[in-house]
Each structure stands twice: as structure tokens, then as C-alpha cells.
Amino acid sequence: MSGTLDPRVVHEAAEWFVQLQSPEAGGADHEACARWRASHADHEAAWQKALYIAQRFGQLPSSLGMPALGRSRRVARREVLKSLLLLAGAAPLGWGGYQAATAQGWLADLRTARGERRRFELADGSSLELNSASAVDLDFSAECRRLVLRQGEMLLHAVTEARPLVVRSADGCMRAQGGRFNVRQVGGVTRVAVLDGVLEVRPGGEADAALQVHAGQQLSFERGGARAITPLAAQVDAWTRGLLVADGMRLADFAAELQRYRAGFVSCADAVAELRLSGAFQLANTTPVLDSLAQVLPVRVVYRTRYWASIQPA
Incomplete structure (x- = not known):
């Protein structure tokens, strides 16, 4: 090209x-x-x-x-x-x-296509699951285990050993000895959810002050700083089971989430963006999910093509 x-x-x-x-x-x-x-x-x-x-x-x-x-x-x-x-x-x-x-996604050591989820076994015995359209680079040495999340989302179950585990995203650095962590990098924000263990988070990079995030907690951060540590969201790892769990989610945010798993685009009209939605939705086929919205909300879904769906007022 x-x-x-x-x-x-x-x-x-x-x-x-x-x-x-x-x-x-x-x-x-x-x-x-x-x-x-x-x-x-x-x-x-x-x-x-x-x-x-x-x-x-x-x-x-x-x-x-x-x-x-x-x-x-x-x-x-x-x-x-x-x-x-x-x-x-x-x-x-x-x-x-x-x-x-x-290009980073294409060239990454581990990657998934849009709509694909994959599990990988790492050299140290850890396991890594990648969500849709995600990419990770690996650099394991005698001194350190390093992972770079280039894009998307991963769930890492890291075995505990002497070598530290360092995970980098575009927004900062995370460090632990082992544990189970969900890391998501979307829209200029990294969100880490700790399911097991303790994670040391440094927004911006390794030279910045560290925040301790414990099991049952989550934190969102950007290069400019971190937000407050909050309790772990329910079903934060539901994507590993092929589910999108919504608990009072804004319809505009729900549409953005669906788009992560769907070829093409899903838009949401401003007039219905603030409607709220709850439930568990299968991600294997997003079209039935879109079509079901009219049954629970005052909306209709207009397909301009099979790849372009627009959620409009009913």
C-alpha cells in the first residue's frame, strides 16, 4: 500500500x-x-x-x-x-x-479479530483471554514478565512467582507478582478490575506515584491521572462467557459496547441515548440483540445496510 x-x-x-x-x-x-x-x-x-x-x-x-x-x-x-x-x-x-x-494490532504477538475471543497459555504457566478486536505484545525475560495491551481488553490469570509482572497500556503501567486482572483500554481510558491479588497502578508511567488496587476493586485512569477506586462491577468478566451484562446502562453506551463485537457500525440517536437498559445479552450474534430492543424500549432499529444499524425513537 x-x-x-x-x-x-x-x-x-x-x-x-x-x-x-x-x-x-x-x-x-x-x-x-x-x-x-x-x-x-x-x-x-x-x-x-x-x-x-x-x-x-x-x-x-x-x-x-x-x-x-x-x-x-x-x-x-x-x-x-x-x-x-x-x-x-x-x-x-x-x-x-x-x-x-x-498496524499495532496486526503485528502484535497475540491478537483477535472483531467478534472473536481467544484463550492463550503463556510460557510461565499463566493464561490470557483476549476479547474482541484486542492485541497484546509479550516480553518475558529472566528478570521480568512484561505485557503490552495495544488495544482492546484482556483477562490475565497470572501465576505468582519471583519475577514481577508488568502490564502496560497507552495510559500507564500496572505491576503485580500474580493474580487475576481484567484490563480494558478503550476510548483513551484504561480500566483495571482486580478479581484476585493486588495490583500497583501508575497512571502515566513507571515514574509516577502508585495506587494500590485490591481484589474486589476497580480503577479507571488516563495519562493525566486516575479516578476514584470503586467496588468491582458485577459480571466484569462476563465477556469471557460471551455475555454483555447491562445494569441500568445508557442506551448510547450499550450501542457502543455492541459495536465492539459487530462488523460495521451501530449508532444511537440523541433522542433515545439516555434510555436505560438491563439484562444479559449474547454476543455471538448481535443482530437478534439489536432486534430485541424494540420489545423493551420505545425504539426501533433501522438497518441502512447489514453493516450499518441505527437505533431511533419508535
């Missing part, structure tokens, strides 16, 4: 993106787009950029796939394309960060 994408390729990706949002798009259109993406690495990179922009900016203009009343489809299509291409030019730094994070 070239270092800089040809503007013509970016424009083609935008064309495909808009075309597939149309309610008239059929299986042949999706297959043709798939062939275009597979024909060159730059095509796939441009397509991923279009998807990233849609995610980064929430929702694209409301006319996407839905021509404005009283206007021709051609005019509406031209407006949407213009908006998408302007966004593509407006987010080069964000896109670069996305590319770097994606």
Missing part, C-alpha cells in the same frame, strides 16, 4: 460508500464493491478510511442514502459525496492514529 492515497481512489471509495447506503443497493452492488476493494491494497485502505470517518464523526450527513425531499437524487448524492470527501481531508491526524493502532 502506498504511503499517501491517490485522491481518485479516495473519491472512488466515497462513491462506493454512498452507493451502498442507498436503500436500493442490492447484493450485486455489495459484491461489486467487495471486488473493487480486493483488487488493490489502496482500495481497501481508502474504504477503511471512509468507514473510520463515519465512526469518528458519529453520523454522516442525514441525507446519506436518503435523498432530501424535493431534491433530485443526483443533487443529494453530490452533497453527500462532497461532505464525505471534506471530512476525509479534515481528519488526516486521526486517520494516521487509526492506521498506527491498526
